[in-house]
Amino acid sequence: MNVGEEEGGGGGGGGEEMEEDGKEEMMVVEETMEEKGRDKTVLMWGYLPGVSPQRSPLLHPVAVRMPDSPAGDRWRDVSGGGCGFAMAISESGKLYTWGSTDDMGQSYVTSGKHEETPAIFDLPTEVPIIMAAAGWAHCVAVTAQGEVYTWGWKECVPTGRITRDQSSSGGTSEKEERHSGLLSDQVSPRSQGSRASGTLSGFDSRGGDENTKRRKLSSAKMGPESSSSGEEALSAPPCLVTLNVGIHITSVAAGGRHTLALSVSDVGQVWGWGYGGEGQLGLGTRIRNVSSPHPVPCIESASFNKDRSSPATKGKQSSDGQAYKLIGSCVKAIACGGRHSVAVTDTGALLTFGWGLYGQCGQGSTDDELSPTCVSSLLGVTIQGVAAGLWHTVCTSADGGVYSFGGNQFGQLGTGSDQAETLPKLLDAPCLENKNAKLVSCGARHNAMMTDDGQVFCWGWNKYGQLGLGDAIDRNIPALVPMENLRPKNVSCGWWHTLVLAESPT
Numbered sequence: 001m002n003v004g005e006e007e008g009g010g011g012g013g014g015g016e017e018m019e020e021d022g023k024e025e026m027m028v029v030e031e032t033m034e035e036k037g038r039d040k041t042v043l044m045w046g047y048l049p050g051v052s053p054q055r056s057p058l059l060h061p062v063a064v065r066m067p068d069s070p071a072g073d074r075w076r077d078v079s080g081g082g083c084g085f086a087m088a089i090s091e092s093g094k095l096y097t098w099g100s101t102d103d104m105g106q107s108y109v110t111s112g113k114h115e116e117t118p119a120i121f122d123l124p125t126e127v128p129i130i131m132a133a134a135g136w137a138h139c140v141a142v143t144a145q146g147e148v149y150t151w152g153w154k155e156c157v158p159t160g161r162i163t164r165d166q167s168s169s170g171g172t173s174e175k176e177e178r179h180s181g182l183l184s185d186q187v188s189p190r191s192q193g194s195r196a197s198g199t200l201s202g203f204d205s206r207g208g209d210e211n212t213k214r215r216k217l218s219s220a221k222m223g224p225e226s227s228s229s230g231e232e233a234l235s236a237p238p239c240l241v242t243l244n245v246g247i248h249i250t251s252v253a254a255g256g257r258h259t260l261a262l263s264v265s266d267v268g269q270v271w272g273w274g275y276g277g278e279g280q281l282g283l284g285t286r287i288r289n290v291s292s293p294h295p296v297p298c299i300e301s302a303s304f305n306k307d308r309s310s311p312a313t314k315g316k317q318s319s320d321g322q323a324y325k326l327i328g329s330c331v332k333a334i335a336c337g338g339r340h341s342v343a344v345t346d347t348g349a350l351l352t353f354g355w356g357l358y359g360q361c362g363q364g365s366t367d368d369e370l371s372p373t374c375v376s377s378l379l380g381v382t383i384q385g386v387a388a389g390l391w392h393t394v395c396t397s398a399d400g401g402v403y404s405f406g407g408n409q410f411g412q413l414g415t416g417s418d419q420a421e422t423l424p425k426l427l428d429a430p431c432l433e434n435k436n437a438k439l440v441s442c443g444a445r446h447n448a449m450m451t452d453d454g455q456v457f458c459w460g461w462n463k464y465g466q467l468g469l470g471d472a473i474d475r476n477i478p479a480l481v482p483m484e485n486l487r488p489k490n491v492s493c494g495w496w497h498t499l500v501l502a503e504s505p506t
Helices: 015-036 107-111 174-187 210-220
Strands: 040-046 058-064 075-079 086-090 095-098 129-134 138-143 148-153 235-240 249-254 258-263 269-275 289-296 331-336 340-345 350-354 369-374 383-388 392-397 402-406 421-426 437-442 446-451 456-460 475-480 487-493 497-503
Touching (some): 075 129, 075 487, 075 497, 258 340
Parallel strands (some): 383 437
Antiparallel strands (some): 138 148, 249 258, 258 269, 269 289, 331 340, 392 402, 446 456, 487 497
């Protein structure tokens, strides 16, 4: 789940610096124009049920054909998509989807009934799409004007109202429980495990029973149509998300049932909506559902766990006990996992909030974090990019390092074992020696990383070939994905698959 990744930038200073910045900007423009003239290829691998007649996984990278268009449109970017479907954006700003089939549950309603050949997903706007993301069964897209469109499961689509706080409620309605249950089977382990002892238990058995889960969801989609209560269908069509006047969204991230959006018009403000029962909306409470976009107080409410602070932070707390100034002043990047969220600030600090059962918040415990909390053990490391999976988190540093933490049942942390980590751990696999990570993306239980020299490494769960290595064997350390005569430009993971945008070398 890529859940939403963006590299932060900085401004220039005095006259000489501004002149130098101007030269660099011209070079960037020239490079961009040169790259625009090159044909870009989208590669896919993993499980996309509508791509092959037998619905068999793709174990090797396979090129995705751009449909013929009168204007000769070409690929511009990829977005891994959600459960069983993929998304990509063309140079003209059209959103394409493919891979799903009619009997795979809610995914086809979310992505359109598109199978092997990508087809344009109709949105109620003519403004070009610049970014898209998908959760379990909802999608979100950003236009060039900074507007946000979302669609899919109704509980993920804003309606303008806030339901009751779970912590102060006397319980949930039968309808809420039923709708929640449809996804909880997908985005949580079968057993919650014991947290009193501080140990992690109740992991899925290796391999899981994904076919059973898909059948359950497929049956669930028939519920509204056959329900005697006459309740409405679970899916909502694409709609414009109502935000305050002047809010310009630049980045979005979609989790299991929640969404984050990042705006620049108000200095890196994060907005959130959807399910928040484990604190993944960062509002300091277990509010069950936020049905309108609300500002997430990442900077103002960010806290430190002093017991878990690193040596780099000692002595840097202000005398009046206020939070460390190392947190920064705004958010530059966001990501959503199954039930947790992550943000990176302008100083490279990492903030986490939400479900913590597997240590995916990186705070050294398995507690939920209801408010954004700084990962103190990473202070002193400038975090640049971040991604979140179902139960784990992976981030990259400015010096090219990769850190991971959380659930590790399938080797998705890349640490060489299947042991969960509640604190960030630096990946030190031999294959990464002299390699600098440029960006990373997470699927449900696998990851893909692109290096600055144009290579792609994958690791984690591989039951459906989502690592692109020609087999279905899990990897607990990164492995190089062969891509001859193509240079990767972006990588994005879906739930059980991976996409890469690549171009031919000069």
